[in-house]
Amino acid sequence: MIRTEILIIGSGPGGALTAARLAEAGREVMVLEEGDWVEVGEYEPFSLEQMAAQYRSAGQTVALGRPPIIYTEGRGAGGGSEVNSGLYHRPDPELLGDWARRFAIRDLSERDIAEHAREIEKTLSIGTVPGDVTPASSVIERGAATLGWAAREVPRWMVYRDKADAADGERQTMTRTYLPRAREAGASILTGVRVDRLVKRGRRIVEVRATKRHPDGYPEPVRIRAEHVFVCAGAIQTPALLQRSGVRKNVGRTLAVHPMVKAVARFDDAVNVPSDVPVHQVKEFAPHISIGGSASGPGLLGLALAPEWARFAEVTADWERSSLYYAATRTEGRGHINALPLLRDPLVTYRLTRADGKMLVHAMMRMVHLLFAAGARQVYPSINGAVELHTAADLTELGLRLKPRDLNLMTVHLCSGVPMGEDRARAGTDSFGRVHGFDNLRVNDSSLLPEAPGLNPQGTIMAIASRNCAAFLAGTR
Amino acid sequence: MRALPERAVAGFTDALIAERFPFLDADQRESTARFVVDRWRVASQPVQLGTGAVASVLGATAWGLAALGGSDPDDAWRTVVQRLSDRMLPGYSELSLFVVSLATAYAADHWPGAAAGFTVAAPGSAAR
Numbered sequence: 001m002i003r004t005e006i007l008i009i010g011s012g013p014g015g016a017l018t019a020a021r022l023a024e025a026g027r028e029v030m031v032l033e034e035g036d037w038v039e040v041g042e043y044e045p046f047s048l049e050q051m052a053a054q055y056r057s058a059g060q061t062v063a064l065g066r067p068p069i070i071y072t073e074g075r076g077a078g079g080g081s082e083v084n085s086g087l088y089h090r091p092d093p094e095l096l097g098d099w100a101r102r103f104a105i106r107d108l109s110e111r112d113i114a115e116h117a118r119e120i121e122k123t124l125s126i127g128t129v130p131g132d133v134t135p136a137s138s139v140i141e142r143g144a145a146t147l148g149w150a151a152r153e154v155p156r157w158m159v160y161r162d163k164a165d166a167a168d169g170e171r172q173t174m175t176r177t178y179l180p181r182a183r184e185a186g187a188s189i190l191t192g193v194r195v196d197r198l199v200k201r202g203r204r205i206v207e208v209r210a211t212k213r214h215p216d217g218y219p220e221p222v223r224i225r226a227e228h229v230f231v232c233a234g235a236i237q238t239p240a241l242l243q244r245s246g247v248r249k250n251v252g253r254t255l256a257v258h259p260m261v262k263a264v265a266r267f268d269d270a271v272n273v274p275s276d277v278p279v280h281q282v283k284e285f286a287p288h289i290s291i292g293g294s295a296s297g298p299g300l301l302g303l304a305l306a307p308e309w310a311r312f313a314e315v316t317a318d319w320e321r322s323s324l325y326y327a328a329t330r331t332e333g334r335g336h337i338n339a340l341p342l343l344r345d346p347l348v349t350y351r352l353t354r355a356d357g358k359m360l361v362h363a364m365m366r367m368v369h370l371l372f373a374a375g376a377r378q379v380y381p382s383i384n385g386a387v388e389l390h391t392a393a394d395l396t397e398l399g400l401r402l403k404p405r406d407l408n409l410m411t412v413h414l415c416s417g418v419p420m421g422e423d424r425a426r427a428g429t430d431s432f433g434r435v436h437g438f439d440n441l442r443v444n445d446s447s448l449l450p451e452a453p454g455l456n457p458q459g460t461i462m463a464i465a466s467r468n469c470a471a472f473l474a475g476t477r
Numbered sequence: 478m479r480a481l482p483e484r485a486v487a488g489f490t491d492a493l494i495a496e497r498f499p500f501l502d503a504d505q506r507e508s509t510a511r512f513v514v515d516r517w518r519v520a521s522q523p524v525q526l527g528t529g530a531v532a533s534v535l536g537a538t539a540w541g542l543a544a545l546g547g548s549d550p551d552d553a554w555r556t557v558v559q560r561l562s563d564r565m566l567p568g569y570s571e572l573s574l575f576v577v578s579l580a581t582a583y584a585a586d587h588w589p590g591a592a593a594g595f596t597v598a599a600p601g602s603a604a605r
Contacts, residue, residue, distance in 0.1 A: 048586055052519075060520030060575075068571075302585025307577040309585060310500065313592030316585045345521040 004030040004188075007208060007226035009195050009241070012079020013458050014445030014465045015232030016174035016182065017120070021469035023185035030224070031179075031187060032210060034194040034233075035076030040171055045083075045275045046295030054083050056237075063335055063350040069259050070410040071348070073234055077191055078174035080234070081458065084412060085277040085295075086156040086171055088126045089455040090117050091463050095287070103421040103450040106431040107467070116466035117459065123181075124157035124172045129279060131165035135271040136293050136323040137278030143374030149284035154292075154456070156279060167276040193222060198229065198245035203439045205229045205245075228472075230433075232445040232465075236337055239417035239428075239447060240346040243339035247435060250428040255335030256416040256452040257350065258328040259409045261364040262294065262304050265376040270320040272296050278323075282370060287454025289329050289363045291370060296324040304408070308386040315380060325371060327363035328413070330454045331356040337417055357404030364402065368395050382408040413457050417447035432471040444468050482529030485536030487514050490576050492554035496562065497577055500595045501584060512583040513576055528575050531568040535561075 005028035008015050015031060023029040035054070043050035051059040056075040063069040074080035093110035100108040120126075133141075133153065144151030157177075158169035170176075183189060192213045199207040208229060212220040231238045239252030278293025285291075294300065298319040302309045305316075315322050335350035352360075364381055371379050372392045379389045381398065383406045389395060420443075421427030424436050433448055435441040444465045446457060453460050479487070490510045498506060517525065535557055543553035561569055584591060 048582060052516075057521040057524070058516050058519045060516055060524055060579075062521070062524055064523075297586060298589035299582040299586025302589075303578055303582040306581035307497070307574060309581045310497070310592045310595055313590075313595060317590035317593035319589050340523075343522045343526075345523060347523045 002030070002222065002224045004028055004224065004226050006030070006228045006230065007032065007224055008230045008232055009208070010079065010231065010233035010237070010445065011077050011174065011179060011189065012074060012232065012234060012445065013081050013174060013462050015230070016078065016081075016178035017462050017465050018230050018232055018444045018469055019182035019187045019189070020178040020185065021466060022473070023182045023187040025473050029182065029187035030226070031182065031189040032193045032195055033077050033189065033191045035191065037077040037175065037191050038082065040082065040173055040176060046277070046297060046300070048299055050083060057345065061348070063255075063257070063348040065335075065350040065352060067405050067407055067409055069257065069350050071236075071257065071414060072410075072412050073236060073414065077179060077189070080412075081157075081173040082175060084458070085456070086158055087154045087279065087281075087456040088121070088124070088157055088459045089154065090121070091460040092287075092453065092455065095453055099450050103419065103427065104423045105421050105450070107471075108431070113463045113467060116470070117463045120459065120462050120466060123177050125159045126155045126157055127160070128153050128155050129164075129166045129169070130160050131163045131168070133166045133279055134273045134276055135269070136273065136296065137166065137280045139265070139267070139271060139323065139374045140278055140280035140282060140291065140293060140325070140370070143370040144280075144282050144284070146373040147370065149282050149370070151280055151282045151284070153279050154281050166279060167273050195241060196244070198241070198247070198441070200245065200247070200438070203437060205438065205441045228440045228442065230442045230444050232443070235414035235417040235446045236346065236348060238443055238445055239337045240339045242418065242435070243337070243346070247438075247441070249436065250426060251418050252337035252339075252346070253334075254416050254419055255337055255348070255350065255414065256331070256449070257335065257411040258413040258452050258454070259331060259352070259356070259360060259411050260326040260328045261360055261367065261407050261409065262324055262326045262382040263364065263367055263371065264301055264304050264315055264322055264324050264380040264382070265371040265374075266315060266318070266322045266378040266380075267376055268321070271323045272320050274298070285366065287330060288359065289327055289366060290455060291325065291327045291363075291367050294324040294326050296322070300324055304382040305380055305386055312380055312386065312388060325367055327367040328411075329356070329359050329363050330452055331359070334416075352404065360404055360407055360409070361399070361402050364407065365395060365399050368398070384408065413452055415446045415449040415452045415457060418443045419450040420448040421450060433468045442468070442472070481536070482525075482533050483514065483518065485532035486517050486529060488536055488539060488550070488554045489532045489558070489572065490514055490580070491551070492558040493573060493576050494580055495555065496558055498580060498584060500592050501588070505584065505588060505591065509580050509584050513579045516579050517575075524575070527568070528572045531572045535569075
């Protein structure tokens with residue numbers, strides 16, 4: 001039996017920050033991470049090899065629904081921060097105020113969050129590109145300028161040397177920032193350990209049962225006792241673990257994501273940088289629609305055209321002049337996470353409303369409009385029965401017959417698996433992440449957000465996690 | 478010895494790739510199919526169970542055809558895939574999309590120009 005004061009399950013942005021904060025405050029901290037520790041740069045960013053090594057189920061995860069939504073979760077030390085685009089938005093004060101009112105969340109004003117956000121921005125070296133952005137990013141800027149739409153460069157957690165261009169930055173992921181800090185402050189970080197369930201007695205978690213995976217495949221049972229348990233395994237795995245442990249009230253019933261539609265655009269000149277993503281986003285329709293650029297290696301371009309790749313084979317043959325773009329939306333609809341007996345992975349479903357479907361079609365139209373305004377020669381929306389558009393006029397025809405069920409949807413932003421708030425009828429935890437009905441069980445990751453925020457959420461997730469750590473350390477919770 | 482669903486997914490994948498990716502040579506098709514089955518093996522369990530169940534039903538059909546007609550199992554798989562290729566059957570659509578998406582990602586990544594110059598017939602019919 002292993003004993004520790006504080007056990008943190010998961011080492012993504014929420015878990016890594018929690019580990020650093022609590023260890024630096026002199027607490028005894030142990031972090032359990034299911035995946036491996038992979039150094040930044042070991043895999044080509046956004047490659048199929050990276051997907052296999054650092055994504056849960058190698059990226060083969062889907063929320064069932066009509067249409068289904070493919071989602072991806074990071075797996076390994078650092079979680080999603082190791083594989084995402086690194087785009088940072090400071091928590092939106094208006095949104096925080098709105099959440100505080102609508103979901104009865106205490107101490108969630110800009111004043112409560114600002115100091116935490118500033119510390120995170122400093123640690124992660126948040127900044128804009130000192131040199132040139134990628135050509136694929138300029139496309140967004142140019143299209144928006146032509147249409148008179150608001151667009152801006154989104155800062156990233158990236159260190160740039162001198163006047164480096166966008167693709168030459170060094171990502172400041174959790175394995176480069178908060179996890180080393182936690183370790184330096186005395187935290188122990190165990191990788192390759194999957195938590196199977198939490199054992200509860202009354203209002204307390206009295207034991208954590210896990211399995212250590214050895215290199216030869218041998219599964220070693222591990223039992224841990226901790227005074228406090230923080231579950232930080234992400235918006236899907238956190239509720240799944242709680243459900244497996246018999247904690248079900250308002251757990252896994254309100255998953256919120258930003259479904260994305262995608263399109264490939266082809267230009268006269270080279271635009272593609274496979275190892276990087278564009279940093280510009282169109283904010284004209286925020287927070288309902290946000291338009292930006294995706295990783296665009298030939299495999300990802302082909303994937304966006306599947307199952308019609310062979311019809312548009314010139315796109316990948318000539319991949320340097322093509323790039324992939326997305327329009328992300330907020331939804332009224334919500335998803336469910338269901339941990340099923342005997343299964344390792346939960347069943348995830350997502351129900352889009354009619355209004356969500358219309359919004360997604362509208363988002364696709366806006367994005368295609370932007371790409372033609374930026375000078376695209378052809379645009380290929382990622383839909384079933386893909387089409388090639390040559391002019392903005394083709395868009396009108398597409399808009400008339402495009403149905404939500406035709407859209408190929410995916411998402412990388414997963415939130416709200418165990419929402420916070422004082423309203424026990426709706427929230428899974430209190431305003432600071434303590435699970436309702438428990439004294440020593442807390443959630444501190446993207447699960448807490450009551451909604452998907454309409455922007456890249458990592459900054460908001462980390463700022464709220466930092467605030468919760470401060471509340472925990474102050475002994476108020 | 479591979480389990481039944483995995484063998485069925487492998488058989489289906491070989492046949493579907495042969496039909497949809499005729500521009501790949503035999504080695505390319507083989508490594509693409511291997512990639513798809515490897516990814517299926519690590520897919521989330523609901524995805525694995527759903528697609529594995531559908532593939533197993535199709536596999537039983539293919540093996541039945543082979544046994545009754547005395548044909549080669551690979552030919553039987555091809556017959557099943559060709560018969561179903563333009564049908565939107567529940568489960569089948571998801572399975573074929575799973576295989577084609579993964580195969581496309583892999584093939585486009587490794588041989589981005591492989592399909593260029595290839596004339597594609599109407600969706601659902603065999604490409605020439």
